[in-house]
Amino acid sequence: MIEMHDVWKRYPNGVEALRGIDVKIEQGEFVYVVGPSGAGKSTFIKLMYREEKPSSGVILINGVNVKRVRDWKIPYLRRNIGVVFQDYKLLPNMTAYENVAFAMEAIEAPRRQIRRRVEEVLELVGLEDRMHALPSQLSGGEQQRVSIARAIVNNPSFLIADEPTGNLDPETSWDIMYLLQEINNRGTTIVMATHNKEIVNTMRQRVIAIEQGVIVRDELQGEYGYED
Ligand SMILES: Nc1ncnc2c1ncn2[C@@H]1O[C@H](COP(=O)(O)OP(=O)(O)OP(=O)(O)O)[C@@H](O)[C@H]1O
DSSP states (O other): OEEEEEEEEEOTTSOEEEEEEEEEEOTTOEEEEEOSTTSSHHHHHHHHTTSSOOSEEEEEETTEEGGGSOGGGHHHHHHTEEEEETTOOOOTTSOHHHHHHHHHHHTTOOHHHHHHHHHHHHHHTTOGGGTTOOGGGSOHHHHHHHHHHHHHTTOOSEEEEESTTTTSOHHHHHHHHHHHHHHHHTTOEEEEEOOOHHHHHHHOOEEEEEETTEEEEEETTOOOOSOO
């Protein structure tokens, strides 16, 4: 479970990106985070994987207060949280296989486990035939599949995605959504910030809307609710 209690985020330049966030996300949920540009969606998501720290308030990830986690323990916290970005963030000089394996090497998984598990997740995302390709040899949708494989390879409880379909055409975006749905069906909690109205309105999952740093709407089977 992810819990936030009266969470505020003030950046050093004085911008208050989040102003008193209270939220609970249970294991197994699929949650869309929507809202206008600059509303605080990315900040909300960055706090979950501790890319940013809250200025005040408490964030618990499976009961662990992320503020109290010492820096050297962050890799262990992150092991439980896979992250997917709009621009994939793959290492350009490593193959698809190596990009995914790297995430297991980082947590010092046993070598014999790595090969089996990396092949398994690349198969799950439909890339078993492309595993020795470099990112530059893959389409945007394929690169996003690699990044999803990398995010789930260590079996995290949570998958956090910031605009994962932002650079993809509508058809490829839907392929990625079906993949995320399949991962959610297997028990992984998914939190996804998005501007994709069609996807949110078709999937009808929980929707949290943020405006000016405040949660203004939190609905099960919600709608996108904006025009863009
Ligand atoms: N590192 C930072 N330093 C200072 N201000 C920041 C920083 N990151 C974000 N902000 C500001 O905080 C506010 C919220 O930004 P955030 O990126 O969380 O919004 P967003 O809802 O994700 O927007 P978008 O939909 O455009 O990605 C904005 O006013 C932004 O300019």
